[in-house]
Amino acid sequence: MKEIETLWSEVRDLSLGYSGRVERVNSPLTPLQFLRDFVSQNKPCIISNAINHWPALSCWTDDTHLIRALSSVSVSLHLTPNGRADALAPFNPHHGFAFNSASSSSTEASTTAATSLCFASAHVERVPFPEALSLISSGSRDRASIPKFVAYAQQQNDCFRLEYSALASDCDPHIQWATEALGCLPEAVNLWIGNQHSETSFHKDHYENLYAVVTGEKHFLLLPPTDVHRLYIKEYPAANYSYSWVTGEFTLELENPIRYVPWCSVDPYPSPETKDDEMSKFPLYVNGPAPFECTIKAGEILYLPSMWFHHVRQSPDERGRTIAVNYWYDMQFDIKYAYFNFLQSLHYQSTLNSTLHEDSDSDADSGPYV
Structure with missing residues (x-):
């Protein structure tokens, strides 16, 4: 179906362009501008100077403030062997799976025919916030070393208004112009505290997402919903990491009864x-239009439209941490959602040539393999 590949080009011709850059605006938008120029077009943008008034921009760079506010609070801390939670991981159905820091590279690279992929969720543990902050930072001090685990505060259950409510006065409870444009308050507000090892695999959310970075930087790869076939979504059995503080090892166990999760197969x-x-398995991703790339710096907001696929990495501040707050607004389940479901249901066989471009090796190490 050559028409699907034509669709990828048409959405870029009509709205998104081919530069691979996300449009930037230098001041907060009016509700009308936001709704007309971005939400209605399902088009991302980066907004600068929209959270300059937040106390968080200055006081969250001080551990004393964070620890004082949350000294008696326990928070949900996510632990993984490599920083990839809610991501695909190798699993040997015959021998189980053990993972420690010393074997992480070889284990991932030595997937055999007897080893399958599963959708792996993090080990989650409630710990006092001061301890959580220390564990997140301990994996960041030496970039060359491999930590025993990667700790990430990323509980996505409205955690900012639940676990971190003591920090509420440091940020706005919602983004005013977005709330007016969308006609509702956020369904959830989440806090993210991680280090440079934390990584989020390609996925989409059924929310209008306003993602504000407070310290450090977030690096996004983005693909529009029309490019759904390029992510090779398949169903993988769900599994969960379990970490032993005694042995320093992770085990990965399939859920019982077995449950399957549809997830993107591409690792960029x-x-x-x-x-x-990897490149030979995913010719649609490799040879199709390049994903959009952007870096969100401290003080900036990314508007990530509903159902856009995104992959996220991060660079920490001088203390080894990246902190962000995101606002999830409910999306409209309208004809756009119906179009997406219809497109996703189509069986698609690529007409693209899977042979790699001759110059692909020259820049593959510096960015996503497109």
């Missing part, structure tokens, strides 16, 4: 050992 930053194999 494969290891050197697996790069050739």
